[in-house]
Amino acid sequence: MTDECDFPRELLSLSPDQRLEFFKNPGKTIMHRNLKKAYDYLYRIVRNPAGASLIMVIGPSGVGKTTLLALLEKKILEASLAQMKLDPAWYPIIRLQAPANSRGFRWKPFYKKIALAVDEPCIENKITYDEDCFRRNKDGKLIIATRATEDSLYLAAQNICLHRKPYTLAVDEFEHIGIAASNEEIEAHMHCAKAFINDSNVPWTTFGTYEMLEFLEINDQLSQRDRVIHFPRYLLECDGDVAEFKRVVEQLLRRMPLQRTPRLTDKLFELCYLGSIGKIGALINWLTNAYDLCLSEEAKTLTFTHLEETIKPEFELEKMLKEAEEGEEKLMKTKEKRKAFRTRLGLDKAKKTTSDPSDNTPPQNAEKSEVSKNELKEDKSSKKKKSQPFKRSPKRDAVGDKPA
Amino acid sequence: MKLLHQNHQLHQDLVLPSYPSRSRLFCIKPIGIGTQLTESLIGFTTRLSEAHCLPSGVLMEREVAPTIAKIHGGGNLHKIYDHTAALNGTGVMALSLASALEKLSGQINLHLLTLAPWSELMPSRRLLRRNRAWCSFCYETWRITEHIIYEPLLWSLDAVKVCPLHHCLLCETCSHCHQKNLPLAWHSRPGYCSKCHDWLGLQPGNSVNNLKNCTEDELRELAWITNSVGDLLASTPSLPLSFTKEILAQAFRVHVNLASNGNVAEFARQLQLPRNTVWLWCNGKNLPQLDTLVQVCYRLDRSLIEFITQEPKQSIHVNVTNATTPLKSKPKAKARVFNMENLEQQLEAILLNHQCPPPPLAEVARQLEINEKTLFRLFAEMCRAISAKYDKFQKALYYQRIEQSREEVRQAVIKLYNEGLYPSEERVSQLVSRPGYLRYKQVRAAIEETKLEFSIQRIDSSTI
Numbered sequence: 001m002t003d004e005c006d007f008p009r010e011l012l013s014l015s016p017d018q019r020l021e022f023f024k025n026p027g028k029t030i031m032h033r034n035l036k037k038a039y040d041y042l043y044r045i046v047r048n049p050a051g052a053s054l055i056m057v058i059g060p061s062g063v064g065k066t067t068l069l070a071l072l073e074k075k076i077l078e079a080s081l082a083q084m085k086l087d088p089a090w091y092p093i094i095r096l097q098a099p100a101n102s103r104g105f106r107w108k109p110f111y112k113k114i115a116l117a118v119d120e121p122c123i124e125n126k127i128t129y130d131e132d133c134f135r136r137n138k139d140g141k142l143i144i145a146t147r148a149t150e151d152s153l154y155l156a157a158q159n160i161c162l163h164r165k166p167y168t169l170a171v172d173e174f175e176h177i178g179i180a181a182s183n184e185e186i187e188a189h190m191h192c193a194k195a196f197i198n199d200s201n202v203p204w205t206t207f208g209t210y211e212m213l214e215f216l217e218i219n220d221q222l223s224q225r226d227r228v229i230h231f232p233r234y235l236l237e238c239d240g241d242v243a244e245f246k247r248v249v250e251q252l253l254r255r256m257p258l259q260r261t262p263r264l265t266d267k268l269f270e271l272c273y274l275g276s277i278g279k280i281g282a283l284i285n286w287l288t289n290a291y292d293l294c295l296s297e298e299a300k301t302l303t304f305t306h307l308e309e310t311i312k313p314e315f316e317l318e319k320m321l322k323e324a325e326e327g328e329e330k331l332m333k334t335k336e337k338r339k340a341f342r343t344r345l346g347l348d349k350a351k352k353t354t355s356d357p358s359d360n361t362p363p364q365n366a367e368k369s370e371v372s373k374n375e376l377k378e379d380k381s382s383k384k385k386k387s388q389p390f391k392r393s394p395k396r397d398a399v400g401d402k403p404a
Numbered sequence: 405m406k407l408l409h410q411n412h413q414l415h416q417d418l419v420l421p422s423y424p425s426r427s428r429l430f431c432i433k434p435i436g437i438g439t440q441l442t443e444s445l446i447g448f449t450t451r452l453s454e455a456h457c458l459p460s461g462v463l464m465e466r467e468v469a470p471t472i473a474k475i476h477g478g479g480n481l482h483k484i485y486d487h488t489a490a491l492n493g494t495g496v497m498a499l500s501l502a503s504a505l506e507k508l509s510g511q512i513n514l515h516l517l518t519l520a521p522w523s524e525l526m527p528s529r530r531l532l533r534r535n536r537a538w539c540s541f542c543y544e545t546w547r548i549t550e551h552i553i554y555e556p557l558l559w560s561l562d563a564v565k566v567c568p569l570h571h572c573l574l575c576e577t578c579s580h581c582h583q584k585n586l587p588l589a590w591h592s593r594p595g596y597c598s599k600c601h602d603w604l605g606l607q608p609g610n611s612v613n614n615l616k617n618c619t620e621d622e623l624r625e626l627a628w629i630t631n632s633v634g635d636l637l638a639s640t641p642s643l644p645l646s647f648t649k650e651i652l653a654q655a656f657r658v659h660v661n662l663a664s665n666g667n668v669a670e671f672a673r674q675l676q677l678p679r680n681t682v683w684l685w686c687n688g689k690n691l692p693q694l695d696t697l698v699q700v701c702y703r704l705d706r707s708l709i710e711f712i713t714q715e716p717k718q719s720i721h722v723n724v725t726n727a728t729t730p731l732k733s734k735p736k737a738k739a740r741v742f743n744m745e746n747l748e749q750q751l752e753a754i755l756l757n758h759q760c761p762p763p764p765l766a767e768v769a770r771q772l773e774i775n776e777k778t779l780f781r782l783f784a785e786m787c788r789a790i791s792a793k794y795d796k797f798q799k800a801l802y803y804q805r806i807e808q809s810r811e812e813v814r815q816a817v818i819k820l821y822n823e824g825l826y827p828s829e830e831r832v833s834q835l836v837s838r839p840g841y842l843r844y845k846q847v848r849a850a851i852e853e854t855k856l857e858f859s860i861q862r863i864d865s866s867t868i
Contacts, residue, residue: 028415070418078421087425089431121428122466126457129593129601133633156457163455196857 011257017296019257033244038231046168052195053226055205059231062282062322065207091164098176105177111153128154161200174206210327230331233278260301275311277321427510435554438641440634445517447555452593461590471504475589488588489532493559494523527691537574538586539567543595543605550791553595563695565625653688676721751786762793808851809841817854
């Protein structure tokens, strides 16, 4: 298998830049198991939200969330082509990135981005017919504010959602809402988001890192109608993950336009895992750098040296791992956590409780991807538990309490 | 094995599928097509701009005008304010706005919101109101029932005086600012005054019956007319494509046959209309105005749509008694006869009179109580002489004033010089009686001339 390569042979005679470009942007993405699972689940919820108004895709940075969003957008567009011909004003999905601002999250640029995403005319001239736009000068003459205010953009963005009727408003980098914000501010932001969703009647699909878990912790009101999709990295503890990660590494190596495709030894695999801590997006970025180095040296194949040269320093890897583990810790569901929780509720002796309807989804989901290992199944169900108000996992309490 | 199992989805393309381009504006549905209260195209435009949170003027200028791409007016509201009513009308303005909005919003058949489908039947004279009109009861009801606020096309017709639902007179004046609205203004918004932006619906305690001056007969007539025109608009979507002027002429001929055995003169007499007018209608040479046509229909007790499309089953007669207003209210003005000799003498007297200043022609025409253009047509030579005399005098006056100003400027410069001040233009302007005259070259030059005379230089100013 390693002899096969996944690139057009003629690339070898082209310039290094072109070869690198091919590796960077082959125009397709490797479909790996965690991505596929999150993708299938997400697509199903977006097409049929069943009461969910805020879908949160949470995963560590570099795991492939933006790729997931791109896939979602593509699939929704493909499925909507026929209807789009009939309804020329309909946007099946509105996609944007939450704006970042060093002084904290701002809603005005956010609304502006919604407007830009659908090519809305005259964004700078938006008005509301509210008092903030109309005032009278000292002679009683009516003055109309011509500049778009936050209120007018709010209204305009909402009208866009009402009239364009997308399945969802997909917001990438949603953790930006938490930039430089106190708990109160985050709560206020979440209320704003909720008000917008309620008024416009379009569910949001948000993509972000584990930082988004904080939003859920702060605002339990929001948890009523949210749906969390965990998009995890690959873990060494489970065999399925190892095999899948190996497959992806192999595939990536085969795609490098090189004289000789590197063989995936156990040693190489370990290094790859170490340098990416099991995140495919991070792996691809790193391999791109390594491949670039390899090309600049005009080497025949990718060697350990190339990888070692371009690997991130340990302290960075450690930080990445710490963040990922903390997030996983919160989202993973274990039997112990459940048991402790049941004790708290006083259900200790009771048999299996009547589960809420949303509990029906995880088994179906698990069915689809039989390969998934126990703890992956577990974390599917865990997010259902998380979304219950007043249900705080004891384990998480311990984490939060200690620093306090 | 797992690999093989998943092989068909190892890769996923990231290239987005190409999809048909999206409409630039929202695809808002027009309201009430096929009913008496069909939405008007102007109302649709204002609703569209409200949905986009834009003033109607901005939407028209930025989006519609480039789509219409006309040098004269088109979508530029500032150029077409006087004619905005025509955007609902029968002509090219309405059609080009409709097609521009169709292109932008992806909505279809917007011409049904105008009178364009009736262009063969309705001459544009006195067809549309110059001002926006509305029924405040309708607005209020829609607001309370959370119905969409919009403007029916019916309201913009001049022949329609009352609301078909509430049988009250349509308003043209805002009850808050007491101003009238243009049919489409920069800040038009459905349900609100475009001048003061206040709600136009009925205010509590404001429920005066604005029809109390009307008799019952008048009221019935107004309601009948409104209803009849409304039915006509309601039938717009089901209009036969081959609708032409000839159908109207045919309808007239059929009715003349049945009402007066084909005697056009008799028919005209019964309608109290000039016989020639009716004859021209019957021959399809002329078209009656909509208000006249509907009045005729009222006298025949046939609704507009019946009149045009259905042949009457039995004989009909003209019933003038139920009509409250005469069809032709304004008698033709008689040609005025002038006493030419007298006029000529008067003009001569004015010419020879060395009255100072000599009057302009407009003033002369006013004195003689005759239109200036008529006067010129009758006595072109003498009028020119009067105008020339006036011009000559004005010119002399102008030079005299310039000379005066120059002298004043001179004096001012000298005065400033004596006070040790630099004679800047501003200081001079404060001292002369006509500072505005400093705009003339000759007057301004007087400053420099005097400065030269006294050899005042700029350097002096720095020492002062």
